[in-house]
Amino acid sequence: MRLDVRAPLYLKREDQFRKDAESAKADILLSALATKSPAEVAAWIDANVTNLASAKQVLRALAKVVALLVRRL
Amino acid sequence: MKNYVVFEELSGKILRSGVAPEEMVPLQAGAGERWAITPDSVRDDTHYVSDVKLGLVSPRPSLTLAPSKTTVAADGVDAAVIDVPANAEVVVEMPWNEELRTTVATPPLELTFDRPGIYRVKVSAFPYRDAWVEIHAA
Numbered sequence: 694m695r696l697d698v699r700a701p702l703y704l705k706r707e708d709q710f711r712k713d714a715e716s717a718k719a720d721i722l723l724s725a726l727a728t729k730s731p732a733e734v735a736a737w738i739d740a741n742v743t744n745l746a747s748a749k750q751v752l753r754a755l756a757k758v759v760a761l762l763v764r765r766l
Numbered sequence: 767m768k769n770y771v772v773f774e775e776l777s778g779k780i781l782r783s784g785v786a787p788e789e790m791v792p793l794q795a796g797a798g799e800r801w802a803i804t805p806d807s808v809r810d811d812t813h814y815v816s817d818v819k820l821g822l823v824s825p826r827p828s829l830t831l832a833p834s835k836t837t838v839a840a841d842g843v844d845a846a847v848i849d850v851p852a853n854a855e856v857v858v859e860m861p862w863n864e865e866l867r868t869t870v871a872t873p874p875l876e877l878t879f880d881r882p883g884i885y886r887v888k889v890s891a892f893p894y895r896d897a898w899v900e901i902h903a904a
Contacts (some may be wrong), residue, residue: 694872697842698858708881714803 706764714761722754769804770794771815771823778815780823783808814893829894831887833901840903841855842880848899849874854891861885879903 700708717723720766742748770785770791777800786794788803788899795801802821816824850856852872858866861883879885885901 694868694870695845695876695878696856696866696868696873698860698866698877698879698885699842700860700862701864704862704881750880 710761710764713757717754717757717761720754720757722750723758726754769807770801771804771808771810771813772796772799772801773815773818775800777892778818780808780810780814783810812895816893826893826895828895829889829891831889831897831899833899836900837902837904838877838879840865840879840882842878843875843894845878846901847874847876848889849888850889851891851894854889857888857890859886859888877901 726737729737738751742751767785768791769783769785769789771780772795773780773831777790781799781904783804785807791801791803800815800821802815802823804823808823812826813823814826816822829851831848831850833849834845836846837848838844847866850870852871852873854870854873854875856868856870858877860866861881877885877887879901885903887899888896889898890896900904
């Protein structure tokens, strides 16, 4: 007789959330921004977001965080 | 005062035990139950009435579980196979504090898991003593 022990959906979602959160924490851009003050972040943006490519890079990183936060609403 | 057990008439499973004056012992058993006087105090998890006619109490035999493997991949496919007696009651204790209960109508028992963790499997198959085995899903 086969017994398939399956984790409930809420746990699978939690596992995925943790995995995605770890991925976000490992993002070089986000980890660099995480320790900065608001003023330092603003300065960093002014200095580093200079064209569409760099803006998209920041947006991608921010979108990761927003996606995680939305799941916690 | 006498040690006594009250047991299921058909299976010999001890339902309760205690100490009472000898003349009061028969009063301890209800419908469908039988009683026996025992030389020592016995517990239902370690003993049973092996001869219900004579009221002979014996130790419950141990059940040895030998899973095909104790570590499996948590992929929902890799299975640990455990030979258990037919109609054994199985309880799987999950790492997230839930339990899954089933009766194994057709042994052996094949277990698969889709989340990493340590799963504790309890097998109850009277008159055997309850047995446990841990399966690690990685």
